[in-house]
Amino acid sequence: DAGVTQSPTHLIKTRGQQVTLRCSPISGHKSVSWYQQVLGQGPQFIFQYYEKEERGRGNFPDRFSARQFPNYSSELNVNALLLGDSALYLCASSLGGTGFTGYTFGSGTRLTVV
Amino acid sequence: RKEVEQDPGPFNVPEGATVAFNCTYSNSASQSFFWYRQDCRKEPKLLMSVYSSGNEDGRFTAQLNRASQYISLLIRDSKLSDSATYLCVVDNQAGTALIFGKGTTLSVSS
Numbered sequence: 001d002a003g004v005t006q007s008p009t010h011l012i013k014t015r016g017q018q019v020t021l022r023c024s025p026i027s028g029h030k031s032v033s034w035y036q037q038v039l040g041q042g043p044q045f046i047f048q049y050y051e052k053e054e055r056g057r058g059n060f061p062d063r064f065s066a067r068q069f070p071n072y073s074s075e076l077n078v079n080a081l082l083l084g085d086s087a088l089y090l091c092a093s094s095l096g097g098t099g100f101t102g103y104t105f106g107s108g109t110r111l112t113v114v
Numbered sequence: 115r116k117e118v119e120q121d122p123g124p125f126n127v128p129e130g131a132t133v134a135f136n137c138t139y140s141n142s143a144s145q146s147f148f149w150y151r152q153d154c155r156k157e158p159k160l161l162m163s164v165y166s167s168g169n170e171d172g173r174f175t176a177q178l179n180r181a182s183q184y185i186s187l188l189i190r191d192s193k194l195s196d197s198a199t200y201l202c203v204v205d206n207q208a209g210t211a212l213i214f215g216k217g218t219t220l221s222v223s224s
Contacts (some may be wrong), residue, residue, distance in 0.1 A: 033211060042118075042201050042214030043158065056210035090157055098209040100146055105157040 004106035021076045025093030032074040035090040118215035137185040137202030146205040192222045
């Protein structure tokens with residue numbers, strides 16, 4: 001079975017640009033969460049989506065947005081990129097909206113903002 | 115106070131050593147507790163869940179003390195392959211997200 005897949009794996013963008021990151025959850029998983037991991041830090045929660053609705057939001061500016069599609073895949077959008085947005089962006093999928101049954105991370109998208 | 119605080123690293127130990135990692139968390143409402151392992155430039159992977167009664171998985175033992183909001187991980191007979199960053203993780207109050215510590219890096223040498 002395929003795990004959590006994220007695309008692209010690597011990305012270089014210029015300050016001020018916009019970026020869209022994509023995530024496909026494990027088959028049967030209905031919840032997708034996004035995390036940002038800056039070098040030397042632990043992952044930090046950005047969003048959780050369950051059944052296409054936002055269920056949780058971390059302490060990130062409005063430049064960050066996300067959505068979940070009917071097939072449970074998800075996109076994370078970041079507008080007006082800053083150098084500080086350079087990070088590994090991780091997607092995690094799980095079975096339900098609460099709890100962490102089967103919580104699995106994808107291999108991430110490494111974003112570099114120059 | 116940070117939500118999850120871990121021992122500063124790195125820990126450099128020889129093969130066969132026993133090493134212990136400690137962690138404290140600030141949210142007394144947290145219900146789920148984990149240790150994750152992260153290899154360099156890879157995604158975090160669940161090492162083990164942590165229960166109040168303590169739990170063991172081979173060479174790894176995890177303990178939770180809810181009263182003092184303290185979590186520990188003990189690795190016995192360290193292997194070269196144990197070299198990684200170990201992340202202490204708790205859930206948020208809503209149970210919708212994981213809160214990670216900064217991680218502690220372990221380097222096991224021969």
